[in-house]
Amino acid sequence: MQHWPYPKLFAHRGGGNLAPENTLPGMQKALALRFSAVEFDVKLTADNVSIVIHDDTLERTSNGEGALAELDYEQLDGIDAGSWKGVEFAGTPVPRFSDIASFCITELMFANVEIKPCPGREQETGKQVAQEAARYWQRERTPPLLSSFSEVALLAARKAAPDLPRGLLIHEWVEDWGTRLRALDAVSLHCNHEILTAQRVADIHAAGYRVLAYTVNDKRRAQQLIDWGVDGLFTDELESLPAALAMASDI
Template sequence: MSQLQLRSPWPYPAVVAHRGGGAMAPENTLAGFRAGIAHGYRAAECDVKLSADNVCFLLHDDAVDRTSNGQGLAAELSMASLAQLDAGAWKGAAFAGEALPTFANVAAYCQAQGMLLNVEIKPCPGREEETGRLVAQEAARLWAGAAIPPLLSSFSDVALRAAQHAVPALPRAWLVEEVPANWQAMLQEMDCIALHCDHCTLTREQATAIKAAGYQLLCYTVNELARAREIIGWGVDSVCTDRLDLLPAAR
């Protein structure tokens, strides 16, 4: 079990804003983070990947088509090209002109606002190792000296292991859809402090076992208050939500 885990309590609140501002604003943009702050949220999740020239920036998909006015694979676009895209107009005229932010942009905003961050390492296909390594190194640089560093998570064990090797001191969580039979062995191997899973697949028995083993537990994407209360009652430490308007920021 991680020495960081043994020394440090879970610093994140019970509710975390999904992709910056959930459904309140365009995902993975500074407008999203501003929406999270406006709703009283103290923590957010976002997706970070690499541009063609290895700049860490925020985007969920492999391609830019869904959440911008651009086309093509992110892995083939430079940060200069990505910065020219409109990543807000798809969500509404009020967000027109919103840019795809760099990881550095978001780090500066979150630290200025006292907002904690769960960084999902979201590599483009074939770039798992370098994305894990570079995102971890950039996180360490951007949060140098911070009291609470960002929590790194990923569905890719290759990316998460690369992050572990690059900056072992940063806290890590393994992302899964369903809790696998070998969850404890995997968490131990990657020296993770937490498991993140789809709330729809989690059982009370699994939650009890994960907590009994000394790990933290986060569930995504919980958009109903009753369900959030139910699984927090099982011992879930945090839930990630799109509905910042329905799930109050305070427990």
């Protein structure tokens, strides 16, 4: 298998369950809790600005309304993406990819950038996010790990920035995972932890790929996955899980 520079634990969407997801305060929370790696989602606005947000719409994680694919970046000005999580986060903006990339690079944090295209924008999102990631991290020793559920997006990312590592996300098990990874020239398979077994982890490793698991919040399950050799875990439990695993020095 290829060299694997990434730590065992990633803070899911930056702040896990302690801060508004996919925001700068979330990334700051992960850093404060000694995480050295964060995972976050990137999609495009209507006018092709890369922003960090999970959903295709604004309603769940902000006081805004509407579909991101139909909104220009300037229409996000003044939207509060933090108050839903707590009054202390009031006024938190929807960040640009460039803002979060700058934070990660400055603070020496590893990044898993999930390419999260709005429906119908898979190819252009994969291309743009990969190009931007390559540019932002061009002077850094360890590049971000790109991942996506969209194979179209990952193929576009491969063409746009072939040197960046890529991982395929799957929620349900697929028997042709090896064929898919080869077609993407990927380095890792990112799985819903519930579909993983010791044998599947062993098979993925035997084929030369890394395996990561999301979203792992139970300490017993986390320890089991680590015992199986899983290479990375995404967690919302930023305080309790590292302590439970006694891995604080390794995250």
